[in-house]
Amino acid sequence: MTTAASLPILDLSDFTDGAPVQREAFVARLRETAHHIGFFYLTGLGVPPGQVQELVQTARAFFALPDADKQAIHMANSPHFRGYTRAGDEITRGERDWREQLDIGAERGLWEAASATDPWQRLQGPNQWPASLPALRTVTLAWQDRLTGAARQLLRALALALGQPEGHFDEAFAGTPMLHTKVIHYPGRAPGESTQGVGAHKDSGCLTLLLQDTEAGLQVLEREGPGEPRWIDVPPLPGTVVINLGEVLEILTQGYLRATTHRVVSPASGVSRLSVAYFISPRLEVSLDPIALPPALAARARGVDADPLNPMVPHTGRNLLKGRLRSHPEVTRRFYADLA
Template sequence: MEQLPVLNLSDWHGDGRSRQAFISKLADAARKIGFFYLTGHGIELARQQQILQLTKDFFALPMPEKLAVEMTNSPHFRGYTRLQGELTLGRPDLREQFDIMKEEAIHMPSHDLPIWCQLQGPNQWPQNLPQMKSILLRWQQDLAAISVSLLKALAVALEQPETAFDATIGNSPYQHMKLIRYPNSKRHTSAQGVGAHKDPGYLTLVLQDEQSGLEVQTDNGWLSVPPVAGAFVVNIGELLELASNGYLKATNHRVTSPQAGVDRYSCAFFMAAQLNATVPLLPLPEYLARQAQGPASDPLNPLFNQVGQNVLKGRLRSHPDVAKAHYASFADAI
C-alpha cells in the first residue's frame, strides 16, 4: 500500500553520510509526490499536544467571543473564520479556523505602496485565552526555523548553494498559521473539509490530531495521509514550483470531513518568502533542467513571482467577505 516517505531532519544536521542520505530522500520525495512525514525536528510531543489542546480550547469558546476576533475585522486576514466561511474552488469548506501571522506594524493604504502591504499588521487575540499569544507566536517561530532548514536542504538537493533562497527570506520568512476544526460530516450535507488545492508558499508543515482526513492526489488516485505520532506532514508549495521551473511540483491535496462521532483538529503552518521578494528562477544543472517542464499553467490560478501579489491573490479568493470589507476596489483585479 502506497504511503508517504518518512524523513528525519536530524540526518540533515548529522555527519556527511547521513546528511547526503537525507538530501537524496528529500529530493526524491519533493520531486515524486511533493509530500512527506518529518521526524527528528526537535519539537517535543508534549508541545505538539499543547498546541492541539489550545486549538480545542479556542473553538470551545462561546460564539460571541470567537466573533469578537472575526477575520472580517482585519484587513490583514487574521482572526476567526466561522464554519463554511472560507472557499476553495468557489465552494465553502466545512471547517472553522483561526489565522495568525507575524505581529507587524500596520502599513496604511497609499498610492506609493503596493496593495499587498496591507497584509502586514497585528493579529487578533481572544480575551479569555491570554496565554494564546505567547504560545502560538513562539510555536510559529520554531516552525519557521524548521522550514528554513528544509529550504536549505532543498536548495542543495537542486544542486544550488545552501544559501540560494536566503535573499528571499531575509531575517525572517513570511509566516502564516491556521488552527483548524473540522466537524463531523454527519451533521452536514457536505464532506468538503477543504477542497482540492495547492499551497502558495515555499513549504507547509501540518500537525494532525488522531483523526485522518488529509489526502494527497497521486497518479493512482487520492492517497490518505494518516497521522503519525510526533511527525509533521510537509508539502511543497507553488513558490518552489516556480523557483525550480516545475522540476518540483506543488501537489493537489484536500481534507475530507471526519465520519466518526468526533471532530478533527489540526494546525497548519505556511512559510513563504518575504512579501517584498521576487522568487528566483534557479539555474538548475542541465540534467535536472531537462526534467523541468515549467510550472503548472492554470488560467483560474495564475502564479506570480512577486510574493506579496501571490499571497494576496490567495487570500482574496479564499475570504470573499474580507475582500468585500477591505479590498472592494481591488478584488476583481486578482
C-alpha cells in the first residue's frame, strides 16, 4: 500500500484569480492529472472561516440523533433516493457498505407530472430533513452551494484543458444541474469483519468534491505506473477537498479523462470516520455528445472501460438512475417495481 503524498495538490484560485500565466499553468497541470489518475487535492475554494467546522459539527450532531429520528427520514420513503440509510443498507459490488449516510439533492419540486414520462425523472424531488435538527438543512445546502460554484469553475478549466472553449460545459450545467450531497459516517469494524466501508466503484456523475474530516480510509486504484495496479491511500489534508472525475467525463473523452476506481476501508473498532461527498452532473434530461479532442489528445485516449456490471451511458438521468437502482434495493422495490 502506498500513502500518496504523490497525489497532486492544485489551487483553484490560480485559475479563478490568477494572472494569465497562472491560469495556463493550472490548466496544463489539471490536464495531465485528470488524464493520468483522475484524483487530486484542491485548495483555493474561498471557503469562509468556520464553514467546514460548522458542517462537520452539524453532521456529527445528526448521526448522534436517536435512531427513531433518523429512521423517520429513511430513504425508503423517497422515490428520489433522498434521506437516511443505515449501515449495511447500501450495496456496492454485491456487498453491503458499512456506512450510515444522509443523501441530499438540490431543493427542487417534483418534475412536472404532464411531462414526467421517463423513470429517471423521478430522481428530482424534495429532500427529507430531521425535524429535531433544523440547522442541518441550512448548513448542508450552504455547503452544496459553495461547492457548486467551485465545480462550475473547475468545469471551465477542464474545458480549456481539453482544447475546447472555456464555456463548453456551461449550457449542460445551466439552470438545474443534478446536485447530490452525501453526509457519511463510517462506524468502526471489529477484527475479522468485512473492511468494506464502501466497495470499489467509479462515480456515475461528472465531478466529485469530497471533504474528509480527520480519519483516513479513502483509497484510489493507481493503474498508470509500472507493474500491477495498486491501491493508494488518500489521507485527509486540512484545507482541501479531494476531486475525482466521474463516468460522464470518461465517456465524453473516450477515456482520455479517467474516472478512477476507488473505495473506502472501514476504520478500526472504536474509531469512526466522517466525510461529505458532493457530486455534480448535467441536467437530468441532458445527453452529451462526445468531445472532439485535438489530435494530440485524441491520440492518447484509452477508450471507455467496459464493465458488464456497470455499463455507462451518456444520458445523465439514465446513467444516474441505473446506479441508484443497483445500490438501493429497498427504494427500487418500493418505487421502481415497474422496471424489474
